[in-house]
Amino acid sequence: MQKQKKSDQPSEDRPQREAAPLGIQLSAYERESRTRRPDFAAAYDALVARLEALDRGDIGPKLGERMPSFMMPDQKGRLVSLESLLRSGPAVISLNRGHWCPYCKMELRSLAASHDRIKGLGASVVAIMPETAQATADYVRENDLPFPVLSDIDLGYALSLDLIFWVGAEVQRLYQEAGVALDQYQGRDGYFLPMAAKFIVGRDGLVKARQVNIEFRERMEPETIVGVLEQLRAGL
8 A cells, every 4th residue: 555655744643742631732733744744734825725615504414314225344344333322322423534545544543542431421423434454454453443434435424514625736646645545545546535533422323523624734632522421311
C-alpha cells in the first residue's frame, strides 16, 4: 500500500500532545501545519469555505431522528450492523475521512484512550471510513484500536446521510503529490470524502447527540461523548 510521504506534513504523533484535550491537540497540529505546509492550509481553507457557502443547513441525521441502518464489513471482513451494536447499549458512530488523515488519527487515538470509560457506560464504538479492508486492517493493527473500523465502500452510507463532498482540484493535486492515494485506499476514482462526524445513538435507534464538522480540523471531544452517555445512563 502506498504510504503518505513523511516529509509532506508535520507529525501528529508527538507524545506531549497525547494527554491534552483533543481540541488542543488538533489546534496545535493545525498551527504547525500552517507553518510547514501553507499550501495545504490554504487549500483546506478554500475547501471549507466552499462547503460552508453551500448553506445546506444542518446536514445529516438530526437530534431525535432515527439513525439510518447500516451493515458494513469491519477490518476482519465481519459484517457489523447498527442493530447489532444497539442490542447491548448505545452506539458511538464516528465518520472519518481515512486512515491517512492526521486529524482523524488524533481523533481516533483520543477516542481509543476513552474507550474503557465509554464501554463502562454500556456503549460501543465504531469508526466508518470509505476504504478497503486492507487499509483499515493495517490501520487498526498499527494503532491498536480497541474498536472496529468499518469499510463504507463507494461512500454509500455517507452518501445516504448527505455527508459526502468532492475535495476539489487543488486538494486532489496536493494529495497526489503527497502520496495520499485515495483511489488506492478507496478502490475507486473520484476523490470524494465523507464529512467528519459523530453520532451518539440510543438503544431506541434515535440520535441523542451529533456533531458534523464541515471544518474537518475540528472534532467532537471524547469528554462530550462520555458526558452524553452518562446522561443516557441516568435517564436524562
